[in-house]
Amino acid sequence: MITTPHSVKEYRGQLKKALENEFLGTTLDNFATAYKTSRAKAFEGIDLEGLIQEIAAGKDASIPCLEELFALFKVRAEAAGVTVHAAHTATEANEIISSIARANGVRKIVKGKSMTAEETFLNTHLEKAGYQITETDLGEWIIQLRHEGPSHMVMPAIHLSRKQVAELFTRVTGEHQDPDDIDGMVKVARRELRQAYLEADMGITGANFAIAETGTLGLVTNEGNGRLVTTLPRVHVALVGFDKLICDLKSALRILRALPRNATGQAISTYVTWITGANECAPGPDGRKEMHVVFLDNGRLALAKDPVFSQTLRCIRCGACANVCPIYKLVGGHNYGHVYIGAIGLILTYFYHGRENARAIIKNCLNCQACKSVCPTGIDLPHLIKEVYRAVLEVEGKKPVKNVLLSRVLKDRRLFHFLLRRARLAQKPLAGGGDLIRHLPLFFSKEHRFRSLPVVAKNPLRDIWEHINPRLPKPRYRVALFGGCLVDFVYPEQAEALLKLTREHDVQLEYPMQQTCCGLPAKMMGENETAREVAVQNLKAIDPANYDWVLTLCASCGSHMKENYAKLLADEADLPVKVQQLRDKIIDFSSFMQNVLKVAPEKFVESHKKVAYHSPCHLCRGLHVTKEPRDLMKTAGLDYVPAKDEEVCCGFGGSFSIDFPELSAELLKRKLDNVEATGAGVLVTDCPGCVLQLRGGMDKRAAGKVKVKHIADVVAENLKR
Amino acid sequence: MPKQDLKEMMKEKAQAVQSVVSEVGSIEEAFRYAIDITRKQGGTVLAAPGLGRQDASAFAAFRALCEQNGVALVKESLRAEIGKLHTGFTVADYGIAETATIVQESSCEDLRIATMLSEIHVAVLPAARIKPNAMALENELKGEMKSAPSYLAFISGASRTADIERELTIGVHGPQELHILILDGDQA
Known part of the structure; x- marks a missing residue:
């Protein structure tokens, strides 16, 4: 069962523990570095900005008419032998699914990965009702066996080491598993799960797309478990959020162009499956699959009507907002969301899992804009996080003293x-x-x-x-x-x-x-x-x-x-x-x-001083300025040496560093380590907030301190007299 | 885009997903390829469900060739054969060069079993059916979807996972290898 702290105090305690987890810190840091490169490579030669705009426009065209799209989907799918349901709440969805299982004499169920089923806690419900349910996505199977929730929307078990998986598999199989033989452990899953597919009466999946014009479900997977879950058992139930409804195939193909590239840096996921209607299935009634699609509302239809928050429904669950988040990188998904994790998770938690679960985590945002800069559907995530925070404050009516003071003082x-x-x-x-x-x-x-x-x-x-x-x-x-x-x-x-x-x-x-x-x-x-x-x-x-x-x-x-x-x-x-x-x-x-001034190198002394650079979040992602400061340092006669993660937040984030000092300190430490590794004598940046954080942190370090300067300072210093 | 360029792109992109792409001059050459690789890997059963459905004479030739080489060829009621299938042999409906994808209309359950539960998958792809990207296939795909029930599969490489420490591992559920045999010429 997933629990998320309801108070910042409790939450900070949990974060501190996460910071001590060295495996997690290293794994997620390596992942963030690798992701950046593979994503860039995957989008090579593609007009990404154009694609994002097209996807957003396609989604924005669907969101206001989800109920009409549902009606059309229902007509098309039912004409092809599918039964289509609508569930208003998570409980209702779970009950519909268990009643389908009951009506069909189901005992064993295999399941493909579905965040929507995580949202409704479907497994818990079905297990209570007496069904035996097996997750078949490797990561999901691992966390099911550990009784955990996913720590990432695409890679649910990324928080676990090979050693932990080997111990788990040793326990499950009763045979020793070598942690360094990952291939061998994958084969254990292949063998164990193959049996589960063959014995199952019912398969449950989510869907990445529900195409209204043809009544088609689209599933994107790498392992191929989605295909087996939808093929071997005689019953198939898909649990799909209303937000997955889109008008036509074209919109789906457009999203598909971005989804795997943005999620894992793959040009395409191995298997993309488009299911329309109840297909052939030997053990099914009349040799056809007994097929049901359950659309989940759970607040989506209300969200769709909200002028500010409707854009959250554009989300295609690629997980990128976590991949690039400096906080996720430090503490992992179990400490950065409830069921849904990452930036979108902070927002969705409020709408799908309630204010209490959102209260503490929603404050944990640096507003560094990293998530927004990689969102394939153009959701203004940092803005919406603040809007949720504001809503929580308004609803609870208990504003922190610093809010009251700040408001009173700033206005005058x-x-x-x-x-x-x-x-x-x-x-x-x-x-x-x-x-x-x-x-x-x-x-x-x-x-x-x-x-x-x-x-x-x-x-x-x-x-x-x-x-x-x-x-x-x-x-x-x-x-x-x-x-x-x-x-x-x-x-x-x-x-x-x-x-x-x-x-x-x-x-x-x-x-x-x-x-x-x-x-x-x-x-x-x-x-x-x-x-x-x-x-x-x-x-x-x-x-x-x-x-x-x-x-x-x-x-x-x-x-x-x-x-x-x-x-x-x-x-x-x-x-x-x-x-x-x-x-x-x-x-x-x-x-x-x-x-504008096109300053000339002749005006400056060529000091060839070695300088490193920190790119402020609000400069590189807020104002989209990346080239100019680096060029300017060269113009001004400085030797700029690149550092690792130049564009990752320094951890200041204004009041963030007061609310979450441990996270701020760790981000600052990593930043300064990277700077020191360059051997530069001066760290240049162009935001006084970053100067405050970086200079303050450098001052606390041992001898051989790097000087921290605003770029205006270092450029003016080199001006010829 | 000229056919030659599409073939080259298909080959190049296949490397990123560990698919093996070869060119064959005739369907018989594809048969031989499938039989050879089955034998080389110690397999004994080859499943070719889609082929039987489309072309009886080709299937008869394939069967003869299999018999000569001591490989069993099956084409239907494949649920009973699960666990025995080594090679799934199919003819793809389309190819997508940009992602080295083969597209297969798989509403036939046996076709699905052959491509999901065999150890390796050998797919023949007629060169004339390679499109530059998925968008270029929109009308064809929509046509299939409109004649429901339909089960359209995009397959790009072998079954893979990176769920343990993000280490890429091949063959978690489905076939462990994908061989694409581009068939040029009028035989397609």
């Missing part, structure tokens, strides 16, 4: 900035005259001591702006700087570095003083109303029409303003044009240098 810019200035006074005794706090006060628990924290600047950027930013007589461009809280109050020197470069290139920077926090922290905490209010304040402070560009040194601010303002301000009648103008003018530092 003057109060917010006043408090930031006061924070410096509070921090002063802790910093011992330096710019880092190495010993956190006692109200931080020891888990938070993995990084030093920066001190608030003596003079915030806004206070010194007029002194450091002279007017230029005839500037080429007029550019607004959006500072963001960290540059304004913690790292004003990053803006000073920028000024040195813009002055050299005849660009007039301006700092609209009414600007405030971009609002991303509020959105991360599910406080959309606050996020909306500060978005309006920023739009009033910065009129994009007055500037050629709106430049930001913070990728998180930039991508939030570009991506989320339109969503947050959709109902503001006066603002859409301004939102769009802002969107068009926002630019990150490196793109501005490389693409």
